[in-house]
Amino acid sequence: MAAGTDRLASPDRRRLLTAGAAVLGAAASAQLWVPATAHAAATTLPENVFSLGVASGDPLPDGVVLWTRLAPEPLNGGGMPQQNVAVQWEISPDPRFASSVRRGTATARPEYGHSVHVDVRGLKPGRDYWYRFRAGGRISPAGRTRTAPRPLASGGSLRLALASCQNWQHGYFTPYADMLAQDPDVVLFVGDYIYESGPSATAVRRHEGSGEPYTLTQYRNRYAQYRGDPDLQRMHARAPWVVTFDDHEVDNDFAGEVPQDPDKQTHDAFTARLTAAYQAYYEHMPVRATAIPNGPHIRMYRALRFGRLARLNVLDTRQYRSDQAVSQEGAQDPALTMLGAAQKRWLTDGLRNSDTRWNLVASQIMMAETDLLAGPGKLWYYDAWDGYQAERDALLGELASVRNPVVLSGDRHLTMISDLKRDFADPSSAVVGAEFVGTSISSNGDQDQAAFHAQWDPLKAGNPHWKLIDAHRGYHLFDIREDAVDAQVRVVSTVLKTQATARTLARFRVADGRPGVHKV
Incomplete structure (x- = not known):
């Protein structure tokens, strides 16, 4: 995803160089990491608080969205206390995190399922970066991401x-x-x-819950699974x-605010379902704040x-x-x-x-x-x-x-x-x-x-x-x-x-x- 001089190495060479980067990054994450500006969490969080992993998305020439969600009990609504939690984040050009180019603190809020969306800016175009999070004495796995090329860059692949x-x-x-x-x-x-x-009792692996999701907690549990x-x-x-x-993130074959089975779901009931589904979608995707839902609407x-x-x-x-x-x-x-x-x-x-x-x-x-x-x-x-x-x-x-x-x-x-x-x-x-x-x-x-x-x-x-x-x-x-x-x-x-x-x-x-x- 680079053009001209933005690419640090050829595509094949870059893939060889980064093949083991996630492993190196994960090893580096095992070290104690406390940013100088970090505020210590009031209590130690459970060991598996980063059970849902990390992600990045929507790359720009100078930035990318970093995502995680704190969920020590992923199939039980997340299992976090109903309070804000400080989450430190760090992004580095080095899989070993020998140096940081950006770091800061985000707030994981209960009203958004303790999800974190960090819209990092100030990065260089067409570059690989590694990132990780820390909260309550726990450190996430490391992830790798890549920025887009310069807007007017020609060539590349x-x-x-x-x-x-x-x-x-x-x-x-x-x-x-x-x-x-x-x-x-x-x-x-x-x-x-x-x-x-x-x-389904005959499924290769069974969906959690006892039926279709309708509430926010039910959609959160399905995404967590x-x-x-x-x-x-x-x-x-x-x-x-x-x-x-598409449709299955909400309801099969829905159209706008019309469900698949309007004889079984009233308009008010379905807009409530849309509201829950869209919020859970936002909470689990590496997207920008422009995608924060407004009730039964999401951009x-x-x-x-x-x-x-x-x-x-x-x-x-x-x-x-x-x-x-x-x-x-x-x-x-x-x-x-x-x-x-x-x-x-x-x-x-x-x-x-x-x-x-x-x-x-x-x-x-x-x-x-x-x-x-x-x-x-x-x-x-x-x-x-x-x-x-x-x-x-x-x-x-x-x-x-x-x-x-x-x-x-x-x-x-x-x-x-x-x-x-x-x-x-x-x-x-x-x-x-x-x-x-x-x-x-x-x-x-x-x-x-x-x-x-x-x-x-x-x-x-x-x-x-x-x-x-x-x-x-x-x-x-x-x-x-x-x-x-x-x-x-x-x-x-x-x-x-x-x-x-x-x-x-x-x-x-x-x-x-x-x-x-x-x-x-």
């Missing part, structure tokens, strides 16, 4: 991992072990970080994350810049959308919106005015068409962009004049790589961009591949824009350079066990100035 859909009950998060080995500069997570479903996964925790500590949510759409190489536009396709259509006619209603007026204007203005080589759009749900009906006629997923076709088509028209648009999506629990067409109703329509729908980390478990292809292969003829469909678990890895985006579909052998082997299922390329995606 960016390694980005795309992940989504990690259902605790469907399997272990084994793809993160391989992601850790691939050492991305940044992780983009596009939704379904938790699942709100109740516990997920945050306890060792592979997920290690990946959070290795690289900065850029996150957005998540935003843009991040990586020099002149790439602009990453992160969408919120849940909070502002109209309720889903239930028919083909409804899906083509021009009154329906996915983004809402303000977000749509923000996105189109950002795309029109962008001066970067690559314009990435993080969309929680698939933008390319999925025709589920073999033969004549159409059958769509109304929860995806297919259900909001007028707005989708207008956006595709905007992409036709944007330099190198690439959409990065999730939700489907499948790998679906497609050309984006100006008009999906016209097979001869121009290609205006590329879309990578990343498969799930664990959702749907280890699928029967033969059964999948028997169901989906007959649909390929009606979806000629598809370049690959696959049902393995994993993630996508992108190496973004000025001349091309090279993508790997990384898949794992299983999510039903704690250990798995990984491989590259397929490689694709999007070339500069050539809309669409091509298999390598």
